[in-house]
Amino acid sequence: MAFGIGINTEHTEQEPLSGTYHEVAVQCWFTATGKSLPLMLKVKGEDEEIIQINHIQVLTVEKQWYAGIVNWKYRCQAVLLGKQINFVLLFCPEDCAWKLVV
Template sequence: MAFLYENEVERHCEQKITGTYLAAAVDCWFPSTGKFYPRMIKYQDENQMIQCIKDIQVLYSEQKYYAGVQARKFQCQAVVDGWKKEFILLFFPEDGTWNLIFPST
């Protein structure tokens, strides 16, 4: 007989985000509240050029579990290639990596 806590049930419910996944380097701000906020992102585009996104507006962030792996999801928007775009940043604390995701429309 097994019992699941409510948050363990939620871990199994997250689905993969569809879109273009890119490895990213992220500069963060760590205020005294213990939370952290992305300030700048650098990533390599499909032409192997390094792109930079600044002036990021975090719409919200939440703790998620994807296939049982803990991640911090940031829903963001910023001007990218001259257009205001929404995108997702995923931080995986287990290995300290970031993914930048431009969702499919």
């Protein structure tokens, strides 16, 4: 049985995404209205080489909460080595950090 006093009803908590998380560097454009748009990312590969993914197409953007901390979830796609890949980028404004989930 769950108990509560109704103070945490502003937004629902999200479950962490399943998949592998990678720290990434993201080039992002912030519009004059405050929206953010990831343009390019760099991530370390298995052999410590830097992989660059350009021309990111953002499919959806959602504002979500994980453990009470706001995150922006970007469902994206891009072409890497001639193949179209789908992935998720998470942006945590509190830490100003990006995570790649594949």
